[in-house]
Amino acid sequence: MPTAIECRDLRKTYDGKVEAVRGLNLEIQAGECFGLLGPNGAGKTTTIEILEGLLAPTSGMVSILGHRWHENEREMREWLGISLQETRLSDKLTVRETIDLFASFYREPRSTDEVLEELQLTEKADAWVGKLSGGQRQRLAVATALVCNPKILFLDEPTTGLDPQSRRQLWDIIRVFQRNGGTVLLTTHYMDEAERLCDRLAIIDHGQVIAEGSPPDLITRLGGHHLVEFLVDGNGGDGAQDAWRSLPSVESVREDDGLIALNVKQPHLTIPALLEAIERQGGKLQHLTTRQASLEDVFVRLTGRHLRED
């Protein structure tokens, strides 16, 4: 399969101080849906804008369908549909006028009506952009990217702020695009979205790829297989964590607000031993669940906390 997007040793330092991207490598195949995941400030937007040719990297190589940005920019722009993280389209134009405007820049765009239909904006076609809800604006932004009939779709947080139905609709649109041979690069903060939509993911932190692979692959490699979460009354002091870790088949222990989560390979070995240990300590079990590890567990394990304050 040919490579759609490739970058090698990409670096970006803003104003000589902020190292937003530090040596990033990606290789995305044509027809793939690839996700960039990472906490706020990890460098996702910076990376995607460099790949889109909107931001010059400090150093490193970028290639889009085998072409370099400075060689053939106008032609390359015909291939890309872009939705930026935050664009405020003109409030005083209607939805249809906005899509028509973007369509007019391309040699062979799609029909506006078809795109309106696909993004369920037909009803709002003659409404001013200023009068749209946040989610409708988001869909319009994607519509302006899709109208050009792109080979590659870049979507920076396309579903942030959408209701669950709209998110699912957008997933469907992305899948249809992909099924017709398109390549997608998207960033997201929703784990379920990444897990269901993306063929492959890269988790980015501090401007570097810290893990890469298909969602199931990442989960089995890094998330453990199962999670056993429980709450005990009067659970005793600092020694407790070590006690949990020494239970059979436990790979790691995490504590979150009193809730203890064990990363477990074979729950049928761990759970009887766990119950026994609690009884021995004289604690009382308040709550116990087991579940399959998810992408969120991988993410939290790799990047630390759910939200960072820096």
Place this chain on the structure above:
Amino acid sequence: MSVAQETPVRTQPATPPPQRRNGRWAGYSHLLMARMLELKREPEVVFWVFIFPLLLALGLGIAFRNKPEGTVSVAVVQGAKSAQTLLQKSPQAKQFKVQVLDAESAHQAFRLGKVDVAIEPGANGTFTYRYDPARPESVLARAEVNDALQSAAGRKDPVPTKPVSSSEPGSRYIDFLIPGLLGMNLMNSGMWGIGFALVDMRQRKLLKRFVGTPMRRGDFLLALASSRLILMIIEVGLLLAFGVLFFHMRVMGSTAGIALIAGIGSLTFGGVGLLTASRAQKIESVSGLINLVMMPMWIFSGVFFSYERFPAIIHPLIKALPLTALNDALRASILEGTPILHQWPRLLVMILWGGISFVLALKWFRWT
């Protein structure tokens, strides 16, 4: 996403919709149309660009209209009542608006500028004129009142004279004002319409989004300039038509000449606006910059009053300002019908300002 659940393949429509194809100028024409629609839908723009200059012209034109006869206002202090009788007997009686007041209110009225001259009783039947040598209308009033009093009392002029009054359109304040307002308006809308609009688009990341498409950047700027020229035609046409209809202004120069001057002026300030917008990231900072650039021209370039009032030594500097060149050129063309070829130094000043700004702006301009 399992294949088995997929809906059966739908029958294709008999003829697929024709593939949409865009010509070379599709982007430009859509950009221009979008810009014009946005302007039309922005009530503030319509007000500030079209209505406000008309209101300004109307207000100032009325306030400074040439006064009709009978508007020399005179206060006669009670002890000098015989002056009133004499004034009414005089041949110029129609010119005076006489009020009889006590000494204190007369003084008060004079101080507030409600009367131009006060006639007070002097010793042994003489009169004293109270007037202000610094106020032209007061000086004039004193002379007129004196003339009227003397001739009513029997003075015979040794040389017979006959006045013919003449107040020609072309020399009134409103005639001076309207070309000045035109120039100022072209400056305002050029600077805001280009400078502000661009920074606003940059702040909204819309410029970045456009640059992410194959849009030709030159077409984008061309569309912006075209929208300025279209607006210019409406602005100039409205204000001139207003002057002609309401104030019976006479337009001496040719329409083509005036349009050419206004067009060059418009593009000049569009260029300067582009330069102010080349780097600013926030609309607040570009607003300050635009006001800073326009301020000296509001004061010096002869919008509301002639720059001849400033010391002669700074006249060359004033004449080098683009708005001065535009105002002078518009006045010469509209009021005197000066041919465009005789105006080349003024046009050159504008073209230099606009051209140099444009080149620098392109060098520094940031699309993101």
